[in-house]
Amino acid sequence: MDSSFPHLVVDLRELNESYFMESSSCDIVSLAMSLLSIIIAFIGLAENVIVLWLLGFHMHRNAFSVYILNLAGANFLFLCPYIVFSLVTITVNFHSINSHIILFLNTVFTLAYLAGMSMITAISVEYWLSVIWSNWYHGRRPKHTSAFICTLLWAVSLLLSLPHEIICGQLYHIYNWDMCWKCKLIIVVWLLIEFVVLSQSNQAMMFRIFCGSQQTPMTRLFVTIVLTALVVLICGFPFGIYIYFLYWTTDVYFIMPCNSFQETILLLSAVNSCANPIICLLVGSIKHCQFQCGTLRLILQRAIQDTPEEEGEEVEEDVEDEESTTL
Template sequence: MSFCEVMSWTMIFLSLVVALVGLVGNGTVLWFLGFQMRRNAFSVYILNLAGADFLFICLQIGYCFHIILDIDSIPTEIYMFYHVVLNLPYFCGLSILSAISIERCLSVMWPIWYHCQRPRHTSAVICSLLWVLSLVWSLLEGKECGFLYYTSGLSWCKTFDLITTAWLIVLLVVLLGSSLALVITIFWGLHKIPVTRLYVAIVFTVLVFLLFGLPYGIYWFLLVWIEKFHYVSPCNMYLVTVFLSCVNSSANPIIYFLVGSIRHHRFQCKTLKLFLQRAMQDTPEEEECGEMGSSGRSREIKP
């Protein structure tokens, strides 16, 4: 067995293990935020981001099992449709992450406007629009590029690829720009702004995407613009990007629970909800500790 084959199988099994862990983690986040917790503006975004990651991981698990079991009976049309559906959660997840970063930046730079003028259901409306836009665009690109069914003319395929690439670049620039503006405002702004758990969770989520989620989009960008890149790339770089994307989608729940568990020494199953709830709170550490202390004193005074 050659080195490339060993590397490919290693990436497949590692992707499967990481994806299964991520499936449980994102499923837990979906359960708590969807049915067990009261949602706020940012938890709605986190809920939809977890949904996009959950769908992305499910598709990657199916892809890994398809390779491991060596299933050749699947029609080509279904296999191509898989790639179309796979673009949906990836684009939607990146769009939601950019929306989170922008809204967090607005809440820090213009807090009075954000808390007083912001429409109540903005998060839900934006997430719905992003899901619909990602779905429609994935289907249109799949239709024009022959992924859904064979078409004789693919004249619009390159145009759709160009627009898709531009979309990814714009989202990436927005994500980096808003994150940088947020960091500058917090640490070098005129007014001292406390760093909250929510801010830490968002920053780490963005960093994880840049390190592990972005290579998947870059790989497809190279496939579009560099002729025969798939054949000259060392070994099977696509499987490497699959593994990295699985790490990205699986890491977000771990980030939330770790950020929520700061200064909390008990790691029990029943505290997972508390960890997630604390990670979604946009309150300074001092206020949070003060509230916990006052609640504890009230329980001691109560007969």
């Protein structure tokens, strides 16, 4: 009898045990990342509700607060189906949900994502225009431009999301793959255009403020926009490229250990949707390079303040006076 046979059995047993331990550890990592994404999503949901409540009912709106209000609304709508899908993925199978409900949630999911990317791009471009053509912007800009642009961006996002979800979802068996691929390609091109515009406008703003011949004072609103744009560029756009372009490419799953590429992208998207309120909280809490407390309304007012810090103190005093009179 071949004496190597027992050694072969032992080797196979050790290989199976190691594979089982590796797969178990990968399952634990995947579950932990999914739970972390859900926790962050719930936190972001509460944060965006607070921003919607303050900007919608308790603060005077300006050109940029309208964009932030719509951005908070888009993040809120994005996180609602995000949480539903995440919980369903962990607990039960998607086939247990009605197809019409899935179509509705997917449409809201894509609509909110595209609208959020569009809002931060629009606010970045508008701030850049306000710095470049300051006289025209403050003197001749139409009053309801921000509301009109936000409405237009919501409409464009709906026109991109609804056909995509109908053709690639409900009617996938009727239409061929080529039709679905064209819808995805249009969305990817739109996202790439926004990526280029957002990155270039932020570079132009920072060059104008830090390196330009005409020194432009840095405001809290500038810091808020730049930080939010950086988070969107790092955490927001990769999610769209993955969902609408790389989802069917199996090679991307092997980039990271335990095939956790998808969980990482989903985690980044949750971080992106709750980042703006946190950035507003941090920027609004810093005064003269020190953290200072205050009401959420005052902190948010500071974060979207488009005047230098010394001039903005008068605005803060007015806000505090209004709060004291209401109390």
